[in-house]
Amino acid sequence: MIIDRFKSIFKRILRRKILLISISGGIIGGLLIFFLFLKQPEKVEVKAEEWSRATVRYLVVDIPPGAFGRKKEFRIERIQGDTANAYRRLGPFISEFYSVRPSDNVDEFALKPLKFRYYFPAQYYYGPEYNNLALAYIPKSGDHYRVFPGSQIKKDDKGYYVEVSSFHTSVIGIVAKVPKKQELGISVIKEAPKSSAPAILIVPGEDPTFRGEMHEIGVNFWEGVFPDRTIALYRYPLIDSRSLLYNQMYDEFKKSGRASYVLFESERLYEELKKYDKYTFDVIAHGIGGLIVLTLLKNHPDVKNFRKIVLISTPVKGNNIVNPLFFGAAFYNKDPKIVAEIFGIPERMAESASVFIFNYLEAVNIYYRDLLPDSEIVKGLRNLSFKKENLLLISGDVPPFDIDFSNTQLARFYPELILGRGDGITKTDDFKDYPFKHETYHASFLDIYTKEEVLNRIKNFLSYTPPKFEGFKEETYPEYLPVEVVEREGTGVKEEEKPKIVKIEKKEKMRKYELPEGYYSTEIFSEVGSMRFKSYFGGGILGGEPYFLTEEGLRNWNTLLMRGRGGFLKRLDDTISLILNGRRIFIDEIGVREGESVDLPDNVEDVLIAKNRSLIATRGIEGISLYVLRENTKKKLITVPGYFAKLVPVENGYLLITDQEIVYFEKDTLKERILKSAVGRDKYNVEFLDCLRINGEYYILTKDHYLIVYKDGEYQIIGEGWMGNDKMVKLGDNLVILGDRSLIVLNMKTRKLPGKVQIFDKEIVDAFGEGKNLYIVFKEKDGFSLSLYRMR
Numbered sequence: 001m002i003i004d005r006f007k008s009i010f011k012r013i014l015r016r017k018i019l020l021i022s023i024s025g026g027i028i029g030g031l032l033i034f035f036l037f038l039k040q041p042e043k044v045e046v047k048a049e050e051w052s053r054a055t056v057r058y059l060v061v062d063i064p065p066g067a068f069g070r071k072k073e074f075r076i077e078r079i080q081g082d083t084a085n086a087y088r089r090l091g092p093f094i095s096e097f098y099s100v101r102p103s104d105n106v107d108e109f110a111l112k113p114l115k116f117r118y119y120f121p122a123q124y125y126y127g128p129e130y131n132n133l134a135l136a137y138i139p140k141s142g143d144h145y146r147v148f149p150g151s152q153i154k155k156d157d158k159g160y161y162v163e164v165s166s167f168h169t170s171v172i173g174i175v176a177k178v179p180k181k182q183e184l185g186i187s188v189i190k191e192a193p194k195s196s197a198p199a200i201l202i203v204p205g206e207d208p209t210f211r212g213e214m215h216e217i218g219v220n221f222w223e224g225v226f227p228d229r230t231i232a233l234y235r236y237p238l239i240d241s242r243s244l245l246y247n248q249m250y251d252e253f254k255k256s257g258r259a260s261y262v263l264f265e266s267e268r269l270y271e272e273l274k275k276y277d278k279y280t281f282d283v284i285a286h287g288i289g290g291l292i293v294l295t296l297l298k299n300h301p302d303v304k305n306f307r308k309i310v311l312i313s314t315p316v317k318g319n320n321i322v323n324p325l326f327f328g329a330a331f332y333n334k335d336p337k338i339v340a341e342i343f344g345i346p347e348r349m350a351e352s353a354s355v356f357i358f359n360y361l362e363a364v365n366i367y368y369r370d371l372l373p374d375s376e377i378v379k380g381l382r383n384l385s386f387k388k389e390n391l392l393l394i395s396g397d398v399p400p401f402d403i404d405f406s407n408t409q410l411a412r413f414y415p416e417l418i419l420g421r422g423d424g425i426t427k428t429d430d431f432k433d434y435p436f437k438h439e440t441y442h443a444s445f446l447d448i449y450t451k452e453e454v455l456n457r458i459k460n461f462l463s464y465t466p467p468k469f470e471g472f473k474e475e476t477y478p479e480y481l482p483v484e485v486v487e488r489e490g491t492g493v494k495e496e497e498k499p500k501i502v503k504i505e506k507k508e509k510m511r512k513y514e515l516p517e518g519y520y521s522t523e524i525f526s527e528v529g530s531m532r533f534k535s536y537f538g539g540g541i542l543g544g545e546p547y548f549l550t551e552e553g554l555r556n557w558n559t560l561l562m563r564g565r566g567g568f569l570k571r572l573d574d575t576i577s578l579i580l581n582g583r584r585i586f587i588d589e590i591g592v593r594e595g596e597s598v599d600l601p602d603n604v605e606d607v608l609i610a611k612n613r614s615l616i617a618t619r620g621i622e623g624i625s626l627y628v629l630r631e632n633t634k635k636k637l638i639t640v641p642g643y644f645a646k647l648v649p650v651e652n653g654y655l656l657i658t659d660q661e662i663v664y665f666e667k668d669t670l671k672e673r674i675l676k677s678a679v680g681r682d683k684y685n686v687e688f689l690d691c692l693r694i695n696g697e698y699y700i701l702t703k704d705h706y707l708i709v710y711k712d713g714e715y716q717i718i719g720e721g722w723m724g725n726d727k728m729v730k731l732g733d734n735l736v737i738l739g740d741r742s743l744i745v746l747n748m749k750t751r752k753l754p755g756k757v758q759i760f761d762k763e764i765v766d767a768f769g770e771g772k773n774l775y776i777v778f779k780e781k782d783g784f785s786l787s788l789y790r791m792r
Contacts, residue, residue, distance in 0.1 A: 058158070059098065059172075062115035069111070073103040079171060087138055089782065090145045093173045094124065097138070100169040109328030113165035113366070116148075118174055123565060125153075125160045127605070128248070129181040129644060131241040133162050137170035147175060149239040150365035152247050160244075165366050167324050168332070178765050178779050181644060182243040186272045188686075188704040189220045189231040190722065197464035198280040198307045199230035203269070205287025205313075206363045206425075208239060210449060219722060222284075225455055226462075232281070234272070236265050238288060239363055262288065262370040262377050266295035273305055282462045283309040286449060287425060288367060290314025294381050301385040309391045310458050313423055313445035316381055316393070317430040318373035319416050322364060326413045327357050343410050352401040353410075353417065356424070384435070391436040392461050394454060396423030396443040423448065510697070510714040513746070516755030524745055524758045525774055525789035531557065534783040538569040539775065540576050540768050546775050546786065547576055547587055554580060554592070561592055568607040571768070572649040577609035584609050598629075608647040608654060613668075617645040617656060624658045628668050637668060650693040659687035662698065674698060679708050679715045692728050692735070694748065699735060701725040707737060707746075718746070718753060727767045731774060731791070738767050738776070745791075 063072075079087065079097035087097050095118070102108070116135055124133060134151035138144070148164040155161070162174060186201070189212075202222055204210040211233060212221030222231050237246060253264050269292060273281075283306060285293045290311035296303065320326060331339060331354040339350040361368060370377040397420050404419040405411045416422035421429065423445045431438035443451050533555070539548030547556050553563040566580035576587040584595030586609075600607065601618055608615040614629040624645040626637045642658025653666040662674040676686045679700065687703035698710040707719035724739020733749035741760045746753050762778040762785075769775055774789045 058119040058161075060115075060117035060119075060161075061100070062117070064112045064114075067110045067112045067114060068108060072108075074100055074169060075103045076100050083142075086142070087145075087171070087173070090138065090143075091136070091781065092176050092783070093136075093145075094120070094133075094176050095174040097171055097173045099171045102169070107168070107333045109324060109332035110167045111324055111328070113167050113324075114169070115163060115165055116172065117154075117161050117163045118172075119159050119161040120174060122160060124176060125244075126179045127181070128245040129243050130179050131182040131237065131243040131246075132177050132179040134175055134177075134241045135162050135164045135172060136175045137166075137172050139170065142171075145173075145175070146362075148365075149363055150237070150367075151241040153241065153244045154247050155244060162241075167328075167361065178763065182237065182240070182246065183235045183703070184237075184246065185268070186232050186234050186276055189233050190223050191230045191704075191706075192228055195228050195230065196466045197229050198282045198462075199232050200226050200462070201232045201234060201281040201283045203234045203283060203285035203289035203293055204238075205285070205289040205291075206238065206360065207286060207446060210286045210289075225459065229282075230279075232276075232279075234269060234289075236268070236292075238365075238367065260370055260377055261367050262291050262295055263299075265292045266299065269293070270296050270300050270303065273303060277305060280305050280307050282307050282464075284312070284458065284462075285309070285314065286312045287314060287445065288364065288371070290316075291370065291377060291381075294384065295377060297384050297386050298380055306386075307390065308462055309386070310394065310461060311391070312394045312449050312454075313396065313426050314393065315371060315426050315430070316378070316434060318371050318375060318378040319425050319427075320373070320414055321357055321360050321416055321425055322368040322371045323413075324361070324368075327361065330410065330413065331357060343405075343408050345405070345408055345410070349403055353403050353405075353414075356401055356403065357414075360425070386436075388436055392458075393431055393434065393436055393438040394448065394457070395426045395428060395431065395438070395440055396445060396448045397421060397428055397440050398423060398442055398444045400424045400444040400446050510709070510711045510716070511751050512716050513709065513718055514752045515718065516753060519744075519755040519757050521759050522756050523792060524743065524756055526792050528788040528790055530785050530787040532780060532783060532785045536765060536777055536784040536786075537567055538578075539766060539777065539786070540569055540571040541770050541773065541775060542571060542574075542576050542587060543589065544771070544773060546768070546788075548777075548786065549578065549580075554578070554585065568609065570608055570647075570649055572608065572610060572654075575611065577611075579607065579609065584614070586611065605645040606647045608649065615647055615654070615668075617647055619643070619645065624656070626656050626663075637665070638663060638670060640673075646690070648691065651695075653693075655691055655693060657688055657691050659689075659703070662688055662691050662700065664693060664698075674700075674710060678713070679710055689725050690728060692730060694730060694735070699728060699746075701728065701737070705739075726764060729767050729769050729774060731769055731772065734791070736767070736769070736774060738764050740764060743767075 077099045079099055084097050087093070118135060120133060126132060131153060133153055134147045136145045136147045139146065148166055150164065152163045153160065154163055200222060202211065220231060250261070250264055253267070258264070283293055291314060293309060293311065294314070294316065336347050336350040336354065340347040343350070364371060369375060372378070399417040399419060399422055403417050405414055405417045406419055411418050415427045416425055421427050423443065425445045428440055439457065441448060441451060441454050443454065448454055533550050535551040537549040539546055545556055547554065547569070549566055549569055551565070552560055554561045554566065562580055562585065564581035566578055566585070569576065569578035574588060578585050579598055583597050586593050586595060598614055600616065603618045603620060605617045605619050605624065612630065616627045616629060618625050618627070623639055624642040625639045628635050628637055638656070640656070640658055640663060641660040644659055646657045648655045648657060653664060653671070656663040656665070660676065663670060664672040676688070688700060689703050690701040692699045696711055700708040700710060701723070702708065702725065705719065705723050705725050706717060707723040709716045709718060724737050724742055724744065726740060727738040729736045729738070733747060735746040735748055737744050737746065740763055743758050744753070745756065760778070762780065764776060765779050765784060766777040767775060772790050776787050776789060778785045778787065
């Protein structure tokens with residue numbers, strides 16, 4: 001079971017499309033860069049030509065000096081025909097496939113990582129915060145693909161590209177996933193407003209399951225461990241693709257001469273803690289996450305909002321698992337039977353060790369430098385000024401996958417894989433002279449945090465007893481209310497004036513929703529019909545008919561209405577509007593008609609096309625700005641704080657939604673502004689995600705999975721940390737709230753939230769509907785599906 005889970009960790013992360021080419025490299029003092037024209041099957045020098053927006057045209061391979069112990073040449077060939085078609089069926093690839101192989105047929109593990117840089121058409125770039133692309137490779141078996149962990153989306157004067165660092169070559173292509181903005185920083189998973197105990201802050205590492213996210217049932221693993229505590233999660237892209245914005249932040253950080261991702265993330269975490277300065281945290285970190293926390297403590301001993309810290313399987317002295325020389329010499333591309341004979345271990349163990357070390361090296365990707373025993377990060381963790389009694393180190397003594405290198409030559413190279421001494425990434429000897437309490441458990445780093453005895457120890461260590469309330473002390477002196485003294489007109493005599501009574505007209509109070517005592521899974525909607533297509537860029541419904549955008553153009557079910565590329569499809573009153581081929585397009589009861597062209601700025605966040613004007617939200621240094629365009633005139637309506645923006649049509653107007661604020665307009669006139677403080681959420685860094693205005697009430701979804709209903713200064717929190725936050729769809733008196741794989745229905749007429757939840761086995765990408773019809777777009781293995789549902 002552990003092996004299956006470990007493998008699935010990486011299979012879940014590898015979905016995108018790639019392209020390859022031909023290289024020649026060696027240890028010549030300098031960086032060898034080859035721009036290769038992809039249509040050439042020959043190897044080595046091919047002239048670079050200007051790339052087309054229609055197809056992927058460039059791959060750049062960097063071979064650093066010292067990557068191999070001798071001159072090394074690679075042959076790159078384009079994969080075509082049935083083989084390419086078979087590969088394409090493996091996943092959402094958007095490029096051709098290229099085989100990068102050594103010319104001498106000796107597949108070696110590099111001593112330093114190679115860089116693969118692939119330029120992709122701008123049509124796949126959704127904005128600086130999106131991480132929807134990655135490089136992937138197909139192993140020799142050819143029956144599955146793997147995403148390179150830590151793919152980076154970047155840009156230079158030639159265009160946008162995806163870049164990875166890897167110690168090996170293979171068949172390469174680019175894969176794409178559903179476009180979503182990358183979540184970074186601290187987010188509150190569940191809040192316990194009645195608890196005075198410190199919040200639990202989870203800082204994950206190499207194992208993504210440590211985050212505790214269980215989307216199938218809509219709860220977090222750590223909620224069950226600490227049911228009465230607020231749970232927060234620190235998000236950073238260790239395995240996930242890294243957005244352009246994230247890479248720009250790191251590149252700016254690197255200019256200071258600090259080329260370390262662990263150090264970078266420790267500084268980002270420190271800044272996040274400042275935003276949450278009203279919180280006190282108990283920290284639970286795992287693996288690399290523990291190194292990030294320790295580095296923060298070393299560089300910022302002044303951090304105020306850490307109470308206690310538990311570090312699980314944190315390699316405080318680095319480890320040898322990430323040493324590419326050891327792995328390349330002993331295991332990579334070696335027959336397990338031969339390895340077993342040489343080192344005196346069972347063949348199955350040789351195979352398990354090879355898989356484990358290879359997967360771990362890929363998972364940590366460029367972080368491997370910070371994990372080496374002689375890295376500056378590791379050497380800097382000798383002296384820390386944190387209360388010894390408030391930090392607990394936990395590690396295991398069982399290597400994963402039944403690996404045990406005891407009494408073998410491999411024990412010298414991999415002490416972390418000796419039974420009784422290591423848990424796979426740490427060894428017990430590392431903690432002997434460390435100045436904090438350390439405890440060892442019989443477990444590996446993959447499952448140690450799921451062991452009941454470990455969880456009980458953590459709960460005990462992080463237990464909290466609120467200060468005892470002594471009661472109010474009895475006052476011995478009288479208190480008087482002030483009485484206003486006035487002078488009677490014309491007499492010069494002063495007298496006390498009676499208080500004036502002022503009648504205040506109260507607004508009608510917002511009707512609160514009745515919430516269920518519990519929730520259960522059931523079928524709320526029944527599927528009526530479905531169709532599939534390769535791509536999806538937004539949809540809407542008009543007159544009971546769905547309209548949506550694909551790579552081909554604008555469609556209505558199986559009918560292609562207009563060819564071209566577009567976006568910003570929205571329903572506004574009795575019209576659907578969008579931009580297609582740079583022109584305004586309108587769909588109404590008469591049909592489809594084409595309007596004038598629209599020039600959009602590079603920093604556009606969202607667009608709302610109306611019949612007589614265009615509304616454009618842009619992002620700049622000052623925040624989010626909203627402009628209205630009429631013919632040849634451009635007028636700024638407002639600038640508000642925020643990092644992202646969306647424009648949502650609502651009754652009698654539209655909303656400008658940013659992560660910091662919601663603004664309601666009627667006919668381009670500002671009517672109402674909602675700050676996060678208006679919903680009682682200013683005590684930490686809440687972020688708005690979506691909002692609908694219905695009958696004067698605002699239904700607000702937040703990044704940390706809250707549903708808040710707001711009206712005239714009153715609000716009610718309906719979903720506390722578990723509510724789906726992907727989409728809201730109004731169907732008559734019902735509001736359907738959708739998450740990644742679930743939906744729940746709020747009845748706005750009866751003011752009730754039934755305890756029914758419908759679970760889907762596929763990822764939800766989008767939804768829209770009207771009347772009784774709900775259309776849901778799902779992510780499929782080979783594209784997308786659009787399904788029609790009706791309420792039962």
